[in-house]
Amino acid sequence: MQYGSIGLTTMTDARRLYQQIADQVRQLIVNGQYPPGSRLPAERDLAQQLGVSRPSLREALIALEIDGTIEIRMGSGIYVLNAARPAVTGRSLGESPTELMQARAVIESAVIVQATAAMPTETLATLRDILVAMRSEIDEGRKPLEQDRQFHLIIAESAGNSVLSEIVASLFDERHSPMSDHMRGRFETPETWQFALSEHEAILAALEAKNPLAAQAAMHAHLTASGRRWVEN
Amino acid sequence: MQYGSIGLTTMTDARRLYQQIADQVRQLIVNGQYPPGSRLPAERDLAQQLGVSRPSLREALIALEIDGTIEIRMGSGIYVLNAARPAVTGRSLGESPTELMQARAVIESAVIVQATAAMPTETLATLRDILVAMRSEIDEGRKPLEQDRQFHLIIAESAGNSVLSEIVASLFDERHSPMSDHMRGRFETPETWQFALSEHEAILAALEAKNPLAAQAAMHAHLTASGRRWVEN
DNA sequence: GGAGAATAATTGGCTTGACCAATATTAATT
DNA sequence: AATTAATATTGGTCAAGCCAATTATTCTCC
Numbered sequence: 001m002q003y004g005s006i007g008l009t010t011m012t013d014a015r016r017l018y019q020q021i022a023d024q025v026r027q028l029i030v031n032g033q034y035p036p037g038s039r040l041p042a043e044r045d046l047a048q049q050l051g052v053s054r055p056s057l058r059e060a061l062i063a064l065e066i067d068g069t070i071e072i073r074m075g076s077g078i079y080v081l082n083a084a085r086p087a088v089t090g091r092s093l094g095e096s097p098t099e100l101m102q103a104r105a106v107i108e109s110a111v112i113v114q115a116t117a118a119m120p121t122e123t124l125a126t127l128r129d130i131l132v133a134m135r136s137e138i139d140e141g142r143k144p145l146e147q148d149r150q151f152h153l154i155i156a157e158s159a160g161n162s163v164l165s166e167i168v169a170s171l172f173d174e175r176h177s178p179m180s181d182h183m184r185g186r187f188e189t190p191e192t193w194q195f196a197l198s199e200h201e202a203i204l205a206a207l208e209a210k211n212p213l214a215a216q217a218a219m220h221a222h223l224t225a226s227g228r229r230w231v232e233n
Numbered sequence: 234m235q236y237g238s239i240g241l242t243t244m245t246d247a248r249r250l251y252q253q254i255a256d257q258v259r260q261l262i263v264n265g266q267y268p269p270g271s272r273l274p275a276e277r278d279l280a281q282q283l284g285v286s287r288p289s290l291r292e293a294l295i296a297l298e299i300d301g302t303i304e305i306r307m308g309s310g311i312y313v314l315n316a317a318r319p320a321v322t323g324r325s326l327g328e329s330p331t332e333l334m335q336a337r338a339v340i341e342s343a344v345i346v347q348a349t350a351a352m353p354t355e356t357l358a359t360l361r362d363i364l365v366a367m368r369s370e371i372d373e374g375r376k377p378l379e380q381d382r383q384f385h386l387i388i389a390e391s392a393g394n395s396v397l398s399e400i401v402a403s404l405f406d407e408r409h410s411p412m413s414d415h416m417r418g419r420f421e422t423p424e425t426w427q428f429a430l431s432e433h434e435a436i437l438a439a440l441e442a443k444n445p446l447a448a449q450a451a452m453h454a455h456l457t458a459s460g461r462r463w464v465e466n
Numbered sequence: 467g468g469a470g471a472a473t474a475a476t477t478g479g480c481t482t483g484a485c486c487a488a489t490a491t492t493a494a495t496t
Numbered sequence: 497a498a499t500t501a502a503t504a505t506t507g508g509t510c511a512a513g514c515c516a517a518t519t520a521t522t523c524t525c526c
Contacts, residue, residue, distance in 0.1 A: 017509070018295060042477060053510045055288050058479085062251060062292050066299055068406065074478045075518030103396035110343035163336035167400060173301070250480070275506060286481045291508085307507045308489030 021052055021060035026069065029080055040070070040078040097175075101227025104171050108152065109220040111168060112203075115158035116212040123158055127151060127204050131197065138193050145176060151200055155207075155219075175230075192229045199225060254285055254293035259302065262313055273303070273311040330408075334460025337404050341385065342453040344401060345436075348391035349445040356391055360384060360437050364430065371426045378409060384433055388440070388452075408463075425462045432458060 025046075028034050040046060047057040061078060064070045071079045130147050137144035149172055156168035199222035206214035258279075261267050273279060280290040294311060297303045304312045363380050370377035382405055389401035432455035439447035 044477085055511090056509060058288075059292060059295050059509095062295050063299060066296060068403075072478070073518080074516070075476080077477065077518095099394045099396045102394050103400070106343050106347060106392075106394070106397060107340055107400075110339050114339060159339075161332045161335050161339070163332045163404075164339060167336070167340075171396075277506085288482095288509095289480060292480095305507070306489085307487070308505080310489095310506065 017052065017056050018059035018063060021050060021057055022063045024050060025060060025064060029069065034080050036080050038080050040080065042077065097230055098227060100171065100175060101223055101230065104168075104175070105220050105223035105227070107164075107171070108156070108168060108223060109216045111156050111159050111164050112207075112215045112219045113212045114161070114164075115155050116207055116210060116215045118160060119155075119158045119207060123154060124204070124208055127154060127207065130154070131200055131204060134193075134197050134200070138190060138197065144193060144197075148196065148200075149173075149176070155203075192226075195229065196222070196226060250285065250289050251292035251296060254283060254290055255296045257283060258293060258297060262302065267313050269313050271313050273313065275310065330463055331460060333404065333408055334456055334463065337401075337408065338453050338456035338460070340397075340404070341389070341401060341456060342449045344389050344392050344397050345440075345448045345452045346445045347394070347397075348388050349440055349443060349448045351393060352388075352391045352440060356387060357437070357441055359387060360440065363387070364433055364437060367426075367430055367433070371423060371430060377426060377430075381429065381433075382406075382409070388436075425459075428462065429455070429459060 025040070028040075029036075034040055041049065043054050043057055043061075047054040050057065061070065061072060065072055068081060071081050073079065130151050134144040134147040134151070137147060149169075152172055153165065153169055156165045159165070199218070203215060203218040203222060206218045258273070261273075262269075267273055274282065276287055276290055276294070280287040283290065294303065294305060298305055301314055304314050306312065363384050367377040367380040367384075370380060382402075385405055386398065386402055389398045392398070432451070436448060436451040436455060439451045
């Protein structure tokens with residue numbers, strides 16, 4: 001491995017090379033050298049300038065493409081889309097458990113209003129089955145994480161909007177990621193799962209009653225309480 | 234370019250190869266072949282099984298690493314972290330302009346309720362300035378895109394939740410990305426900017442009146458109308 | 467001189483093959 | 497049996513090559 005010429009950090013950086021390169025390119029963008037709309041140098045040239053191999057640069061460009069910073073057009077070049085910004089699902093999300101849970105409360109309580117009216121009886125039955133399975137998991141001392149996830153996702157999907165569904169899924173997974181728990185040293189307990197289950201019951205009761213405002217309030221209360229348990233546990 | 238053996242889609246798939254490979258790997262995970270906690274085959278073996286080159290597989294693995302699906306350990310192997318899920322900021326967002334705008338309407342109208350009560354008078358003054366600048370831009374034949382963005386973001390930021398702010402920003406940028414416009418052949422016109430400006434005025438009036446429900450309705454109406462103009466223009 | 471077609475150059479996409487760094491496994495020694 | 501050393505395996509990065517798509521330049525015709 002060679003550390004070359006322009007601007008690359010030294011051996012003390014323990015990150016993967018692609019991450020280092022991606023950050024270097026982000027700096028070029030943020031510094032105004034390549035503002036939004038502009039075109040980066042060709043891969044071969046940029047790799048040489050940064051003193052890395054072209055495949056390593058390509059790995060970095062994929063990361064930048066995924067986070068929406070650049071657009072890659074075959075035969076044409078690499079274009080800056082936006083001033084570099086963190087990806088919504090990046091590690092910056094989740095920095096604050098309180099904010100994450102508040103965001104979920106705001107979003108999911110709005111989504112459930114849309115979902116309540118449109119929800120077929122088969123979906124209500126599916127949600128009922130999920131709560132039964134959740135009870136069973138808790139009774140056997142297991143974490144009903146997958147049932148919890150399905151409960152929230154199926155409600156979101158009933159709103160009939162894939163963008164909203166994906167945001168709800170992403171926020172759920174952010175909350176429950178192994179890294180998130182590990183970093184905070186906080187986990188759900190059988191007791192907190194019991195609370196969650198009874199809060200789910202209240203949500204389902206409101207859905208079954210076709211009462212959007214009650215469903216909204218129940219979802220908001222559930223996520224607010226869940227956030228408090230997570231933060232204070 | 235060769236399309237090989239196991240499981241890769243045929244030539245009709247216009248996506249980058251790394252995206253195809255990443256989806257193939259996600260399928261292996263979701264199908265239960267490699268459940269969370271398990272270790273994927275070595276890069277050399279997996280690349281051979283999928284009929285692609287090792288660098289191409291590595292590009293896909295970077296995408297999967299970024300979205301939290303896998304963890305890569307040098308000298309050890311590739312481990313599955315979570316059941317595979319779509320990334321929120323991937324291309325799946327934005328596939329449907331109608332859904333994107335509906336999602337923005339749901340989220341931003343919920344967020345503005347939180348924001349209305351908390352909004353200081355300096356922020357109201359800032360929003361007023363933005364509308365003045367927006368008027369000026371429109372009068373001079375320019376697109377007031379940055380003012381539009383700031384208007385929405387400052388309102389979201391007033392809710393005091395960085396997760397929500399980032400989601401609002403991300404959805405705004407997705408709507409207004411150069412690629413999004415180019416792909417759909419649809420652009421804002423001076424006339425549509427006029428409409429947007431008067432809708433912004435109605436939103437600001439409700440904010441100035443400290444009326445969360447009116448603000449919510451105005452924001453919802455603005456984004457719904459904006460979505461209709463975008464889709465039907 | 468201008469327009470359109472053909473050709474060349476440039477750019478990204480992907481492959482093959484090689485060597486290095488880190489970790490895991492096996493073998494040898496105490 | 498425990499420890500150390502050697503080997504194998506795995507991911508990380510590099511170099512070089514060829515193919516596909518786009519852009520720029522040149523050529524031909526009117």
